Amino acid sequence: GEDVEQSLFLSVREGDSSVINCTYTDSSSTYLYWYKQEPGAGLQLLTYIFSNMDMKQDQRLTVLLNKKDKHLSLRIADTQTGDSAIYFCAESSSSNTGKLIFGQGTTLQVKP
Amino acid sequence: EPEVTQTPSHQVTQMGQEVILRCVPISNHLYFYWYRQILGQKVEFLVSFYNNEISEKSEIFDDQFSVERPDGSNFTLKIRSTKLEDSAMYFCASSEYPPANYGYTFGSGTRLTVV
Numbered sequence: 001g002e003d004v005e006q007s008l009f010l011s012v013r014e015g016d017s018s019v020i021n022c023t024y025t026d027s028s029s030t031y032l033y034w035y036k037q038e039p040g041a042g043l044q045l046l047t048y049i050f051s052n053m054d055m056k057q058d059q060r061l062t063v064l065l066n067k068k069d070k071h072l073s074l075r076i077a078d079t080q081t082g083d084s085a086i087y088f089c090a091e092s093s094s095s096n097t098g099k100l101i102f103g104q105g106t107t108l109q110v111k112p
Numbered sequence: 113e114p115e116v117t118q119t120p121s122h123q124v125t126q127m128g129q130e131v132i133l134r135c136v137p138i139s140n141h142l143y144f145y146w147y148r149q150i151l152g153q154k155v156e157f158l159v160s161f162y163n164n165e166i167s168e169k170s171e172i173f174d175d176q177f178s179v180e181r182p183d184g185s186n187f188t189l190k191i192r193s194t195k196l197e198d199s200a201m202y203f204c205a206s207s208e209y210p211p212a213n214y215g216y217t218f219g220s221g222t223r224l225t226v227v
Contacts, residue, residue, distance in 0.1 A: 004154075033215060042116070042203060043155070045215030088155060097168035098143050098207060100216070102155040 002026040006089050006103035013111050018076040020106045022089030025070065029091040032065065033100065034074045037086045046074070046087075076108075084110045114138040118204050118219035125194050125226055133189045133222045135204030144187045145205040145216065146179065148172070155203070161187065194226045 003025045012018045024032065030051050035043040049056045049063045049072070056063045062075040076083055086105040093099040117136040125131050137144050146158040159169045161179055178190045187206075191198055201223050205216035 035218075040220070042118075042218035042220040043205075043216075044218070048215055090155075093157075097160045097162075098145065098216075099157045099160055099168055100147075101157070102147075104154045 002091070002093060002101045004089055004091055004101050004103035006087075006106045008104065009107050009109070011109040011111065012079050014079060014081055016079055018074075018079045018083070018108055018110075020074045020076075020087050020089075020108065022072040022074075022103055023070055024072065024089070024091045024101075026091055026093070026101070027067075027070065029093075031092040032063075032072050033090045033092075034061075034063065035088040035090060035102075037088065037105070039085075043088065079108075079110050081110045081112060084108055114217070116204055116206055116217050116219035118202075118222050120222060121220065122223045123225070125224070127196060127226055128193050131191050131194055131224065133191075133202050133204075133224070135187045135189070135206075135219055136185055137187055137204065137206030138208075138217055139185070141206035141208050141217070143167075143207045143209070144179075144181070145207075146189045147203045147205065147218075148200040149203065149221075150197075150200040158189070158202075191224075194224075196226050199224060199226045 006022045033048040034046045060077045064073045088105045089103040090100040119134045144161040149155045160167045176192045201221045203221045204219045207216045
C-alpha cells in the first residue's frame with residue numbers, strides 16, 4: 001500500500017544547512033509536498049514538486065526528487081532558529097480525490 | 113491571508129459521548145477533508161468531501177464517524193460514541209482543486225481527549 005517514511009529527528013546549528021529526507025512507495029504519485037508544523041499550529045504548506053521534476057528551488061528551500069529511488073529531500077539553507085518545527089513529507093494518493101499520505105514527521109531542532 | 117478555522121481548539125469528552133468538531137473552510141474552496149494525528153503517530157487521512165458527498169474515506173472512518181456541510185460555511189465531523197482511541201488532534205483542510213497541486217490549507221486543529 002501507499003506509505004511514506006521519514007527520519008524522526010534532526011539537529012543542526014544556526015546558519016548550517018538542514019537536509020530532511022523522505023521515502024515513499026507509490027510510484028504513481030503526481031505531487032509530493034513538504035509541510036511545516038509549528039507548536040500549536042496547523043500544517044503549513046512549504047513547497048511541492050510535481051513528479052516529472054527533479055528539483056525545485058524556492059528561496060532558502062530546495063526540493064530534490066529521485067523518482068527512481070522514490071526519495072524526496074528538503075534542504076533548508078542558512079537554517080534559522082525560527083525554522084525549528086516538525087516537517088512532514090506527503091504524497092498525493094493515486095485515488096485522485098485529493099487524499100494525502102503523510103510521513104511521521106521530522107522534528108528539526110536548530111541550536112543557536 | 114484566508115484561513116481555515118477550527119473550533120474548539122481543545123475538547124474533553126467522556127467515553128461514549130457524541131462530539132462534533134467544527135470547521136469553517138476558506139469560502140471559495142470546494143473540497144474538504146478531515147485528518148487526524150494520534151500523539152506520536154502519522155497524520156492520517158479520514159475523509160474527503162465534495163459536492164455534498166463523501167468522495168473517499170479511510171478504514172478509520174467507520175459508522176461512528178460522519179461529516180456534514182450543514183450550511184454554506186461550516187464543515188463538521190461527528191463522532192457518535194467516542195472511544196479512548198479516538199483521542200487525537202483532528203485537522204480540517206480545504207482546497208480549491210483536487211488533487212491538491214496548490215496544497216491544502218489546514219486549520220490549527222482540535223485536540224480531542226476522550227476520558
